[in-house]
Amino acid sequence: MRAALVVSGFTALFAGTPTSAAPGPRADERDVPAIQDAPRPLDRTFYFTRAAYNDRRRGPWGSWATDYPKADIQFLIGVKRLTIIDAYEAEHPMRLDDPDLRRYPFLYAVEVGRMALTPPEIEGLRTYLLAGGFLVVDDFWGTYEWANFEREIRQVLPEYQIVPIPMDHPVLRTFYDIHEIVQVPNVWQGRTGGPTWERDGYTPYLRGILDDRGRVMVLISFNSDLGDAWEWADDPFYPLPYSNYAYQIGVNMIVYGMSR
């Protein structure tokens, strides 16, 4: 199964341009055993919760499952080694319209360039964020995918603006001091030493949606693929600096999301 997921992850990375055709089957209509079988223990402090959402992608797997679950598990190994967070070690996906989502105030979403939220998902994510949940968005590239994500997130939080995260923002100081936003390439380009960008996403950005008190509700890692850097951190051909950076900013995101 893991091999299938890896293949799926790679497929996602090289899936080509997003389509504006009619959306494919809903995420919850596909056979995604990972969600149905996911354990739901309650006695741990932190769950790296992956957002399972509806998208426009065709195929057996939703784009939400890109790099899933190896990236999650491998990242959590690092989180537990680097910090003292009582983190649940396994993958933990949840649908955005699941009422239990609010029990897990940290949420990670990837490939949002193909996101196509249903009304219940919009409502679920909106109440989640306004109640105090923290969403990290990763691994989407270029103008078209940005436009798609922006359109989707505006349905969720129409009254809030997406703003740049300055380099002196606490999210870049919370655990590690990060002084540069690095473009983290996907595994293929990282291994081959090719260009780090995809499509027209030449420059990495860290952006955010802030609440009325200036706290980050949504942290957007655009034109970068932290997930691959976590997933392939054990690959001797994947450049270590990218994995290091991905772990550092990933830990910062978690600690920020647990304390602000």
Added chain:
Amino acid sequence: MLQSLAGFLFKYRPVVFERGDLTFTAPWPVSAAVVSGLALIGVTAVMYARVPGAATRTDRLALIALRAGAIAVLAFALTGPALMIATVVPQQNFLGVLIDDSRSMQIADAGGRRRGAAAADAFAEDGALLRALGERFKVRLFRFSETVSRLDSTGALAYAGRRTDIGGALESVRRDLSAVPLAGLVLLTDGGDNAGSSLTDPLLRLKADRVPVHVVGLGSERFDRDIEIGRVETPRSVLQGTSVAVEVTIRHAGYGGRTVMLNVEDEGRIVSTREVRLPREGESATVRAHFTVIDPGARVFRFAIPTQDGEALSENNTVEALIDVADRREKILYFEGEPRFEVKFLRRAIDGDPNLHVVTLQRTAENKFLRLDVEDSTELVAGFPRTRRELFQYRGLILGSVEASFFTHDQLRMIAEFVSVRGGGLLALGGRNALGEGGYADTPLADALPVVLEATPAGSQPFFRELSITPTPFGRAHPVTQLRPTPEASQRRWDSLPPLSMLNPITAVKPGASTLLRGDADGGPYVVLASQRYGRGKAIAFPVQDSWLWQMHADIPLEDMTHETLWRQLLRWLVSGVADQVMLTASEDRVDPGREVVMTAVVSDSGYLRRNGADVMATITDPTGEERTIPMQWTVERDGEYQARFTPEMDGRYRIDASARQGATSLGLGTTFVEAGDVGTEYFDATMRSATLRRIAEETGGQFYTEATMDALPEDVSFTESGATVYEQRDLWDMPILLFLLIGLVAAEWTLRRARGLA
């Protein structure tokens, strides 16, 4: 009636027998009368024994006894019994008459007449009582309330005194008349002594001088219909935004079962209203009024019940209290041993609260800490405080999931002393490394905590329970559990809250600790919120790990403020009453002008050790803004305690600031307020206090009278050993009771003899 009958039968009133000494005045010795009587009894016995007839032995003994009784009465009369009693020499002695001139004498419970009217009538210039006393004494009239002065005529009585000081009045008049032969004092009052001074010393001095105090109690001992607000317990100072629960005791007579409204007003604005059903006759109602203090500054809160029909007094339906609503930022240290969402949501709950400043120190990795909301770059830069000075700058301390072994033994002792010596508030949260699971069971901190910690056995399964949480009966009345404006709405909210989880199985609290919240689950109930006083401070345990679910749970609407309200109230409670280095209090927060106020300052250094050698000055700002500064003196009786006195002269609010220095070092500043004005003391507990008045009479050798019996005063007052007196002989041989006894005994004997055929 009984007194009159006794006076007729015994010829004199009982007071004469109490004061007089028995003597025998016949020209022959008492023994002669006794011997003669016995001889006659003997002869009678012999005669009755020998006389023929059918009478039984019992009849004969009864006849002998009756005859013996008659002979004894006769023999007693023949001894010439008399009482020797000291009485005043007419016009040679002074009599002080003290008339209560306080407001309570305006109460019209003396048969529809004001209490003062009875006294004024009796001692009016043409009054019968004054005339009768004037025949025997030189009468001096005094009026008294909080002060005493001579009174020329009862027409000058205004009944306007705001307090009554009976002890002070007696002492003052005793001194005033100490140079003249004083036969006694007459005190006319309702006994409502509310000056706070002791009666014991003045009574002892009067007793030593053999000056009897005759007391006339005015008014009734019980109102037929009245409602009175008794005790109202308010905090002196609270933080702005605090939810306050004030316990109010309501007494009543004649309104059992009636529902009345208790209103609380903040400077005229109603902040709380609740219905109170009055209990049955003779019982008091104790209710809690809940309200939130919003506006800062020293504020007068008014607790009032609308006047009911037929009430004897309306003035005692209102009580006012002064509360200093502090608009300051209370600094609390939250030390969390691991990244937890509790940090995020606690900080969010108080975000924007101008009165709470939570400085967070969160351990994120071994020896790596995240500091949040510190005041400067040096604060907590070395981690958790290692010195008392550093820790004691905070007023509250929250300990999260951090194992005891993280701290040195001295740090654990320091945390315990933060509560016991500094007087700070400690809040221990639950978590996988907290409380018993954190190894605190045998540490100095275990003593401070209100819950019983059990050491976790090695290898045991981790504990985890989801708890349905409800307030205990004690907790329901506590301000910290008030999630909604009314207790009923709060209870409904508690009933609908989702469960929280617990990793620390706490089921017992220490003796003296209080449980406010409990959680029900298998093996429970579990303690969810408990507190206890520990030394000068308080310790609270809140051993759940995810109170943030009351913000994030799907059942909690976005606009719901339960989580914010709970934490804001919990943290305000945590720091309420926490000591400053200079703690200033006044003996009374509301006083009548002219009444002395004692200010007490307790001065400590930065380690909260009491300091005796400090220079402490009190600056008093009167209602017009004028300031004066007076030194405060060390009381010697207690370490670090300084006192000064001042007397407010005008109505209005007085601000008092005490500053303390030791050498060049400032030890701090303390502030308190005193509201001078009409307190209305005279109208509370305003029934006639016969117990107090009887005590005054009994301890000094005087008599207690009521308005109905005070006609006997002139005669009774005459029997005194004080002043210029002579001894009078009062014969007893001709008491009607002796004649009636003699006739009765003889008649009974004759009747019995006739019945038994011995006549």
